[in-house]
Amino acid sequence: MNINNDILNEIRQAAGENNVLQNLEEKIPYKNDASYMPGRIPELVIIPENSDQISRVLKLCTKYKIDVTVRSGGTSLTGSSVTNYNGIIINTMKMDKILELNIASRYVVCQPGVRLDNLNEYLNKYGFFYPPDPASSKASTVGGTISTNAGGLRAVRYGATKEWVLGTEFVTATGEIIRTGEYTLKRSAGYDLTALIIGSEGTLGVLTEAILKIEPLPEKYGRILSFYNDIYDVGSALSAVKNAGITPLIAEFMDLKTINSIRDKLNIKIPDYTQFMLMVDIDSTEASLKGKIENVEKIIKNYTKDVLTIMDQKTMDEIYKARKGAYSALLNQREKKNEIVIIGDVIVPASELPATLKEIKNAVDKMKINVSLFGHIGDGNIHANIFAENTKTGLEKVEKLQMEIAMAAIRHKGCVSAEHGIGTEKNKLLYEEYKERNSLYSLELMKRIKAVFDPENIMNRGKIFYD
Amino acid sequence: MNINNDILNEIRQAAGENNVLQNLEEKIPYKNDASYMPGRIPELVIIPENSDQISRVLKLCTKYKIDVTVRSGGTSLTGSSVTNYNGIIINTMKMDKILELNIASRYVVCQPGVRLDNLNEYLNKYGFFYPPDPASSKASTVGGTISTNAGGLRAVRYGATKEWVLGTEFVTATGEIIRTGEYTLKRSAGYDLTALIIGSEGTLGVLTEAILKIEPLPEKYGRILSFYNDIYDVGSALSAVKNAGITPLIAEFMDLKTINSIRDKLNIKIPDYTQFMLMVDIDSTEASLKGKIENVEKIIKNYTKDVLTIMDQKTMDEIYKARKGAYSALLNQREKKNEIVIIGDVIVPASELPATLKEIKNAVDKMKINVSLFGHIGDGNIHANIFAENTKTGLEKVEKLQMEIAMAAIRHKGCVSAEHGIGTEKNKLLYEEYKERNSLYSLELMKRIKAVFDPENIMNRGKIFYD
Numbered sequence: 002m003n004i005n006n007d008i009l010n011e012i013r014q015a016a017g018e019n020n021v022l023q024n025l026e027e028k029i030p031y032k033n034d035a036s037y038m039p040g041r042i043p044e045l046v047i048i049p050e051n052s053d054q055i056s057r058v059l060k061l062c063t064k065y066k067i068d069v070t071v072r073s074g075g076t077s078l079t080g081s082s083v084t085n086y087n088g089i090i091i092n093t094m095k096m097d098k099i100l101e102l103n104i105a106s107r108y109v110v111c112q113p114g115v116r117l118d119n120l121n122e123y124l125n126k127y128g129f130f131y132p133p134d135p136a137s138s139k140a141s142t143v144g145g146t147i148s149t150n151a152g153g154l155r156a157v158r159y160g161a162t163k164e165w166v167l168g169t170e171f172v173t174a175t176g177e178i179i180r181t182g183e184y185t186l187k188r189s190a191g192y193d194l195t196a197l198i199i200g201s202e203g204t205l206g207v208l209t210e211a212i213l214k215i216e217p218l219p220e221k222y223g224r225i226l227s228f229y230n231d232i233y234d235v236g237s238a239l240s241a242v243k244n245a246g247i248t249p250l251i252a253e254f255m256d257l258k259t260i261n262s263i264r265d266k267l268n269i270k271i272p273d274y275t276q277f278m279l280m281v282d283i284d285s286t287e288a289s290l291k292g293k294i295e296n297v298e299k300i301i302k303n304y305t306k307d308v309l310t311i312m313d314q315k316t317m318d319e320i321y322k323a324r325k326g327a328y329s330a331l332l333n334q335r336e337k338k339n340e341i342v343i344i345g346d347v348i349v350p351a352s353e354l355p356a357t358l359k360e361i362k363n364a365v366d367k368m369k370i371n372v373s374l375f376g377h378i379g380d381g382n383i384h385a386n387i388f389a390e391n392t393k394t395g396l397e398k399v400e401k402l403q404m405e406i407a408m409a410a411i412r413h414k415g416c417v418s419a420e421h422g423i424g425t426e427k428n429k430l431l432y433e434e435y436k437e438r439n440s441l442y443s444l445e446l447m448k449r450i451k452a453v454f455d456p457e458n459i460m461n462r463g464k465i466f467y468d
Numbered sequence: 469m470n471i472n473n474d475i476l477n478e479i480r481q482a483a484g485e486n487n488v489l490q491n492l493e494e495k496i497p498y499k500n501d502a503s504y505m506p507g508r509i510p511e512l513v514i515i516p517e518n519s520d521q522i523s524r525v526l527k528l529c530t531k532y533k534i535d536v537t538v539r540s541g542g543t544s545l546t547g548s549s550v551t552n553y554n555g556i557i558i559n560t561m562k563m564d565k566i567l568e569l570n571i572a573s574r575y576v577v578c579q580p581g582v583r584l585d586n587l588n589e590y591l592n593k594y595g596f597f598y599p600p601d602p603a604s605s606k607a608s609t610v611g612g613t614i615s616t617n618a619g620g621l622r623a624v625r626y627g628a629t630k631e632w633v634l635g636t637e638f639v640t641a642t643g644e645i646i647r648t649g650e651y652t653l654k655r656s657a658g659y660d661l662t663a664l665i666i667g668s669e670g671t672l673g674v675l676t677e678a679i680l681k682i683e684p685l686p687e688k689y690g691r692i693l694s695f696y697n698d699i700y701d702v703g704s705a706l707s708a709v710k711n712a713g714i715t716p717l718i719a720e721f722m723d724l725k726t727i728n729s730i731r732d733k734l735n736i737k738i739p740d741y742t743q744f745m746l747m748v749d750i751d752s753t754e755a756s757l758k759g760k761i762e763n764v765e766k767i768i769k770n771y772t773k774d775v776l777t778i779m780d781q782k783t784m785d786e787i788y789k790a791r792k793g794a795y796s797a798l799l800n801q802r803e804k805k806n807e808i809v810i811i812g813d814v815i816v817p818a819s820e821l822p823a824t825l826k827e828i829k830n831a832v833d834k835m836k837i838n839v840s841l842f843g844h845i846g847d848g849n850i851h852a853n854i855f856a857e858n859t860k861t862g863l864e865k866v867e868k869l870q871m872e873i874a875m876a877a878i879r880h881k882g883c884v885s886a887e888h889g890i891g892t893e894k895n896k897l898l899y900e901e902y903k904e905r906n907s908l909y910s911l912e913l914m915k916r917i918k919a920v921f922d923p924e925n926i927m928n929r930g931k932i933f934y935d
Contacts, residue, residue, distance in 0.1 A: 105711045105817075105818045106710075106820070106848070129713070152656075161653075161656070163660065179907045179909050181910060183882070184817045184882075185816065185847070185882055185886070186847040186848065187628040187847055188815065189618070189886060189887050189888060191914050192667065194910060196666075197660060197663065200660055217715065243571070243572040243574065244571050246571070285753055286755065287756070288753065289752075289753035289754070292755075293753075348655065352573045380653040381573070414651040415650070416650055416655040419655060420656050422656045423658060440645075442640075443647065443661060446640070446646070446661060447658050447659045450659055450920055453916040
């Protein structure tokens with residue numbers, strides 16, 4: 002709806018005058034996030050200091066039916082953190098405190114604007130960490146990663162965000178401040194509203210506090226790199242490791258284009274035939290690590306002759322950092338000025354990796370489109386990075402390939418989004434997934450649940466749902 | 469409502485004639501579950517073979533507004549699996565197949581009637597297991613333990629059921645067959661309906677299939693028993709272990725009455741002063757276990773002089789089995805014929821254990837009521853087993869004590885139910901918890917979510933919600 006000056010004044014007062022951006026030049030940065038999905042410049046940007054302000058603002062927005070999008074780090078890759086309507090953006094970055102650490106009880110309490118790397122820097126001092134670790138962890142926040150159920154490199158061992166949130170404070174679209182879950186490691190007390198909030202991409206309300214589980218740092222680990230000509234063998238090697246009952250700490254793969262984009266930072270000798278590299282971290286105690294690593298080397302050697310093990314922490318840290326920067330590095334590989342790189346994100350069970358990877362590779366080759374593959378192969382997560390011209394034809398091509406990759410994932414018992422969310426980029430793909438599963442009613446239930454939290458449909462309208 | 473013969477015939481046809489119990493003597497066993505909550509003899513018991521039959525039956529029940537309670541092992545300790553109305557019971561025990569095992573992808577697919585011990589017997593052959601392990605695992609099922617988000621001895625390390633369910637097939641109250649989640653270890657694809665089903669105690673519909681995560685068996689572990697005179701020291705010792713960054717495989721405590729009830733099975737020397745025993749399992753690799761155990765022994769010795777370490781697998785298995793049988797053993801300790809033992813179930817963060825245990829002990833002593841304490845202290849879970857006469861006065865006393873214990877847990881950042889669910893036993897306590905947290909609107913949201921799945925409120929009416 003049109004937001005007149007009286008309403009704007011009311012909202013400004015509710016938020017506190019100092020917490021509002023209204024000038025065009027201040028609002029322009031909010032038109033985009035890390036995705037290529039088009040957004041709009043919002044009417045207002047609210048940068049609140051506490052949940053009371055958010056509650057007051059949301060009450061007004063529900064009353065006047067004003068669209069609201071929540072944003073923190075702005076690192077969404079699917080358009081979750083931009084608005085597509087004439088509405089406001091609530092930026093939670095001013096709420097960036099770590100409120101409490103309790104080692105014995107294994108939790109830390111954070112505000113939504115705490116960035117993941119800052120949180121882990123803090124926890125590491127105590128010998129602990131918060132496992133979810135998306136590549137964007139330097140910029141992405143507790144609030145944003147909860148909103149997309151973010152995963153990252155360590156999810157193969159530790160699972161995604163949803164396994165690490167004990168409770169929240171949350172403001173519903175109607176301005177009700179609720180607490181969900183709490184400080185205990187388990188509870189059996191009604192429906193799991195915490196879990197409902199995780200992955201909801203700002204469509205239900207605004208997260209204002211999170212109680213996160215923490216984990217002792219792994220004692221010691223080493224890294225096994227291995228090299229392949231055929232993508233099928235990469236998937237087979239990983240499956241064989243998991244079949245042997247071993248769950249790596251991380252398990253990443255990357256294709257030659259990705260390797261080349263970060264080659265100067267890898268500082269290792271890569272065999273000439275290499276089209277793909279697999280990187281597996283194995284952890285254990287000081288006394289047992291060597292034996293464990295030798296065991297995994299032996300398994301992997303059934304699929305390639307070249308295996309390189311690294312135990313030096315500094316080298317491992319550098320490679321880890323390079324891998325996390327792979328998407329940014331690929332952006333620098335663009336050949337044309339108007340080229341963009343769209344990062345895909347699908348997942349299949351580990352046993353389905355060899356066949357799925359092969360099908361994706363075939364689809365890419367057939368379409369003669371420039372694609373670079375990497376991903377958290379340990380949990381079956383494949384990122385296909387599609388290079389395309391930012392034109393109508395270019396984007397149509399991308400959409401076609403995304404659909405082919407998504408359908409391959411669905412055929413192999415997978416999902417159209419592993420860790421990036423749905424946003425506006427994938428709502429059609431999500432619809433297709435449920436259609437293929439003969440379960441469109443699941444989406445219907447989700448829509449009705451949204452209406453329970455957000456009866457006027459003001460929160461991040463147009464995200465997740467296709468129609 | 470009154471169910472007339474025409475409707476009964478329709479339901480019988482929908483379920484399949486061979487899947488219906490209608491004679492009184494066949495229905496009487498369904499009047500009770502493992503709790504002391506009063507139930508009713510149902511009009512009909514349906515024992516379906518597949519989700520289509522369940523769908524047809526639920527469509528009729530929604531149409532005619534007939535109350536439905538789901539039941540499998542019948543081991544509910546809070547009255548979740550009995551009906552309080554003139555309705556039907558759906559017993560899922562005929563759906564008891566293990567449908568698929570996929571080691572590389574770390575999942576097993578089960579029907580709801582599979583019993584947990586049978587599932588683990590099957591998985592152990594492959595070197596894997598399904599971690600949730602409630603004391604009733606011999607009788608309790610995949611479906612029932614999902615419905616209460618069951619925990620058990622291993623939850624301190626592995627978390628409760630909610631961390632182990634990847635996806636489901638589920639029939640809503642209106643008879644819609646949906647799929648939630650799927651076979652992958654992570655997904656970021658709309659609201660987490662799987663998580664919503666876990667812990668919903670049969671109030672949303674009927675679970676007909678579950679995709680469960682599995683875990684490699686721990687390599688090697690040992691058990692440290694320690695003995696105390698003061699309950700405060702038990703909590704302090706456990707907190708100290710966790711503060712040192714160690715997460716035990718299991719960590720149990722029991723009071724003298726519990727010890728005495730299983731003393732003949734323990735076969736260990738217990739110091740004379742003992743009022744409480746702590747039992748901590750530590751796991752590691754073959755090469756490193758000894759060092760780890762010594763480290764934990766050292767920490768615990770700050771709180772007691774008597775520490776006994778057991779490494780022999782057979783002895784450990786016997787003690788584990790005895791601990792799992794503690795509640796049954798206590799039932800045999802009843803002195804009077806009309807005495808019952810009501811098992812409590814609250815949880816607090818580990819750091820709050822010393823103070824909470826002390827307060828519970830004080831409340832018990834003040835009320836001069838016969839109580840035996842044990843619990844999964846590693847995750848803060850305390851079971852107070854209350855001996856009471858099965859009379860109005862006796863039960864009022866129990867209710868009063870349960871409320872005092874619940875309020876102690878709430879004061880210490882805890883929850884009124886850790887792993888047994890709410891049922892009809894604890895719906896007032898749950899209400900009090902949310903009231904104390906100033907978050908009654910959370911319960912309002914839950915009720916509205918129930919209406920999304922179950923618009924006629926036919927599923928397990930009266931459970932979870934107080935009003």
